[in-house]
Amino acid sequence: MLVIFFTYLVTSGLLALVLWLCWATVRLIQRMAASRRRVRYRWFGYVTLAVSLTWGALLFYGHLWGRWRHEVTTFTFSHPELPQGFDGYRIVHISDLHLEGFGDNPAYLDTLIAGVNRLQPDLICFTGDLVSINHHEAAHFLPQLTRLRARDGVVSVLGNHDYGVYDPTLDSLARERDVQELLTLQRDSLGWTVLLNAHFTLHHGADSISLLGSENQNCGPHQRVRRGDLDKTLEGTDGMFRILLTHDPTYWDTEVAGKRDIPLTLSGHTHAMQFRVMGLTPCSLLFPQTYGAYRKGGQTLYVNIGLGQLMPFRIGATPEITLITLRKSPL
Numbered sequence: 006m007l008v009i010f011f012t013y014l015v016t017s018g019l020l021a022l023v024l025w026l027c028w029a030t031v032r033l034i035q036r037m038a039a040s041r042r043r044v045r046y047r048w049f050g051y052v053t054l055a056v057s058l059t060w061g062a063l064l065f066y067g068h069l070w071g072r073w074r075h076e077v078t079t080f081t082f083s084h085p086e087l088p089q090g091f092d093g094y095r096i097v098h099i100s101d102l103h104l105e106g107f108g109d110n111p112a113y114l115d116t117l118i119a120g121v122n123r124l125q126p127d128l129i130c131f132t133g134d135l136v137s138i139n140h141h142e143a144a145h146f147l148p149q150l151t152r153l154r155a156r157d158g159v160v161s162v163l164g165n166h167d168y169g170v171y172d173p174t175l176d177s178l179a180r181e182r183d184v185q186e187l188l189t190l191q192r193d194s195l196g197w198t199v200l201l202n203a204h205f206t207l208h209h210g211a212d213s214i215s216l217l218g219s220e221n222q223n224c225g226p227h228q229r230v231r232r233g234d235l236d237k238t239l240e241g242t243d244g245m246f247r248i249l250l251t252h253d254p255t256y257w258d259t260e261v262a263g264k265r266d267i268p269l270t271l272s273g274h275t276h277a278m279q280f281r282v283m284g285l286t287p288c289s290l291l292f293p294q295t296y297g298a299y300r301k302g303g304q305t306l307y308v309n310i311g312l313g314q315l316m317p318f319r320i321g322a323t324p325e326i327t328l329i330t331l332r333k334s335p336l
Contacts, residue, residue, distance in 0.1 A: 008317055009068045017057040024049045067279070067318030072106075073113050075120065075312065075324040080298060082305060083334035084268050086246055090212030091331050097126035097155065098327040100252075100273025101134040101164065101311030105142040109317075114149050117312055117326070122154045124328050128207070129155040131197070132273040133164025133221065133252035137315060139172045140187035147194050159197040160205060162218040163187075164252035164274060165230040200250065202234040204242050215245040217267065225255035226291045235260050254294040254308045262301040270306045271329075277310050281321035296322075 028049045099121065107114045121129065136142045143150075153159055169175050169183040191197045198205055200218020207214050222233025233256060238249075247267045251257070254272040261267050277296045278288040288295045299306045310325040 009064055012316065013061050013064050016060065017053075020056060020060075021053045024053050063320050064318055067320040071319040071321075072314050072317065072324070073110060075117060075326060077120065077124070078297075078325050078327045079330070080307060080327060081330045081332055082269055082307075083332040084246075084303070085334050085336045086268065087331055087333040088209075088212035088214060088246055089333055090209035091207075091214055091246075092333040094209070094331040095124070095127045096329040096331070097121050097124055097129045098132065098271050098307065098309050098329055099129065099312055099325075100132040100309040101276060101313050102131075103134055103137045103166065103311075103313030103315060104146050105137045106314045106317060107146065108142075111146065111149070114146060115152075117324075118149060118152050120326055122152070124326070126155040126328070128157040129153055129159040130216075130250055130271055131159060131161035132250050132271055132309060133162050134166045134273065134311070134313070135161075135164075135191070136187065137166050137171065137313075139169050139175070139183050140190060143187065143190050147190065150195055153195075157207060159195070160216055160218065160250065161191060161197050161199050162250045162252060163199070163201070163221055165221050165223055165227075168221065168230050168232075170229045200238075202232075202237045204238060204240075204247075206245075213245065215242040215247045217242065217247055217249040219249065219251040219256065221252045222256045222260070223253050224259040225253065233260070235265065239265070254292060254306060257299075257306045258293060262304050262306070268304060270304070271309070272306060273309045273311050275308060275310070276315070277322040279314055279316060279319045279322045286322065296325075 167184065167187055169180040175183060188199055191199050200216070202220050203218055205216045207216060217238045219235055219238050220232035221230045223230055233251065249261065249267045249270040251270060251272055253274045257270045257272065261270055275288050275292050275295050277286040280286055286295055294306055294308050296308050296310045307327065307329065309327050310322055312324045
C-alpha cells in the first residue's frame with residue numbers, strides 16, 4: 006500500500022508540474038504578444054485535481070481488486086501444415102508470474118493454478134519471468150506450483166527477470182549461480198522442461214511437433230538480456246511443425262516473422278504496462294505487439310498479458326490465462 010501511495014504522490018506531482026508549465030507557457034506567450042487577457046491558473050488547478058482524484062481511484066482499485074482477478078482468453082490457431090494427430094490439441098499459455106508479487110496474497114496463486122487445471126490442457130507453456138529479483142522468491146511457492154497439471158507436462162523458458170540482472174547485490178558470477186538455482190527449482194523441484202536455446206519433440210501416435218525455446222533476447226526497450234540463439238534452437242527440427250516460446254515479443258519481429266519457418270510464437274513480457282483502458286495502453290508506444298494475437302503472412306504471434314505484476318496494481322490489463330486450441334485447416 007505504501008508503494009501505491011508513493012506512486013500516487015509522485016505521479017500527481019508530475020501532473021501538477023506539467024499543467025503549471027502549460028499555464029506558464031500560455032502566460033509567457035500572452036506577455037510577448039502584449040495581450041491584456043490573463044489566463045488564471047485555477048482552471049488548470051481544477052483539471053489537476055479532477056485527474057489526480059481519478060488517477061488515485063484507479064490506482065487503489067488496481068491495487069486492491071484489479072490484480073486479484075483474471076480472465077481466460079481462448080484462441081484457436083489454425084494451420085494447414087499442423088500434423089493431424091495434433092488437431093484439437095489444447096495448450097494453456099501463461100507468463101510473467103513474478104512470484105514476489107503474490108507475497109501479500111499467496112492464496113490467489115492457488116486460484117490461478119486451479120483455473121489452469123480446470124481447462125484440462127494437454128500442455129502448459131510458460132514464457133518466462135517466474136521471479137522478479139532472484140531465485141529465492143520462488144522457494145515459498147513451490148508446493149503450489151507443483152499442482153499445475155497437464156497431460157504432456159509444463160514447458161518453460163526464462164524471461165529477463167529470471168537472470169538476476171535486477172538484483173544489485175549480485176555480480177556476474179553470482180548471477181550465473183542464481184540462474185542455475187532457478188533452473189534447478191524448475192527442472193528438479195517442479196518437473197518442468199526448461200528450454201535454453203533448445204527444442205523438445207512432442208509425439209502423438211505417428212505425428213510429432215517441435216517446441217522451440219529461445220533464451221531471452223530483448224530486441225526492443227531495456228536490452229538487459231540478449232542470450233537468444235535461434236540457429237542453435239532450430240538445430241534438428243528441419244521439416245517439423247514448430248512452435249516457439251520466447252519471452253520478449255520483439256524477438257518475433259526481428260528474428261522470426263518472414264525469416265524462419267515457425268508458424269506460431271508465444272511470448273509475454275509486456276504486461277500491457279499493467280494499464281489498459283478501452284483496449285488502449287501506453288505500452289503500444291514501446292512495443293509493436295503488446296497483447297493478443299498478431300499475424301504476418303502465415304505466421305502468428307500470441308502475447309500473453311501475464312499473471313503477476315512488477316508494480317502492485319493492474320488497471321484494465323487483467324491477468325490472463327490463455328487457452329490455445331490447435332486446428333488443422335484445409336490447404
